[in-house]
Amino acid sequence: MNRKKKWIINGIGLSLLLGGCMNMDNANGNGVDEKENNESQVKNQYVRVQEYTGEGYTLKNGEETDKIAEENHETVEKAVKDFFMKKYKTDVKVHNIVGNEDGATVFVESTNPLHFYTFAIVPIDQSNEKIQSDRVFSQEGQVESAITEGLYRRIFKDEFDRLEEYLEGIVNKEPVTGRTVESLQNAGGSGFMTxxxxxxxxxxxxxxxKPVYDLYMENPQVSTDKLRAAYNEQAFDPTKFEVVINLFMKDKNTDPDEKVFNKVVSDIESMGDIPKGTYSIFVNDNTVLKQSFEGVKDNSLEKTTPNEIIKE
Known part of the structure; x- marks a missing residue:
């Protein structure tokens, strides 16, 4: 998966890329002003980030396939687990099954030996409600990208530990927070995520x-030392590896805090012991869109393309 598609997934919502659906129907003559009704619908589609677990996440025209998939949950789960083990030598845990127009999108988390979130798609023959277990597939490059990110996290453990320690400190001291782990499990599906x-x-x-990835795919049990030795540091291009920091205000009905935003930007610019790469930073209000996992809005504060922070 190229980075443009990856950015779509995390920047404007995975459901939009896969055919997202939001119920924006007009008022149906019940006496409520149409504008007020639409505004109410939009408001109800958002939930506080601390409360969002992925519930309400939907994909376009997925109502019928969602029912079929749930009725055949064990079959779908087995098909997906077999797919990841056979193609990627990776054991996964299924967290969420969401119907889409032609089947089911299944959100998973790797359990060994790398950690990442991703998804697979299980086609469903709706005419006879048959799960097509032999036709499971993943979006082009999606899982490969997720494995790559898990490898980066593994071979640069100290640097990532430092970044996570810093962000946890920010959340403890400032009026911002992050997403719930449950939302990553049930609606994230996009590689290494915290x-x-x-x-x-x-x-x-x-x-x-690439040499690290190839070595890992040959033997997923290979040691971290060997993986680190395979890394070609001279070939590293920071524009091909991005870290996207996404923070949310803790209190509801609160605009993004510019002081906190400026502090995080300044700190990331000055820190020398965090992973190399390109950094984008977002501070959002307190809500996410239930149907699409999206948190970035018009009022979000952002430092991103074309003004990202480059750490070389």
Missing amino acids: PYYFLSSTVVNDESI
């Missing part, structure tokens, strides 16, 4: 990590 940031990379165009 409540405070996610990664964006692609093994296809990243020559520095």
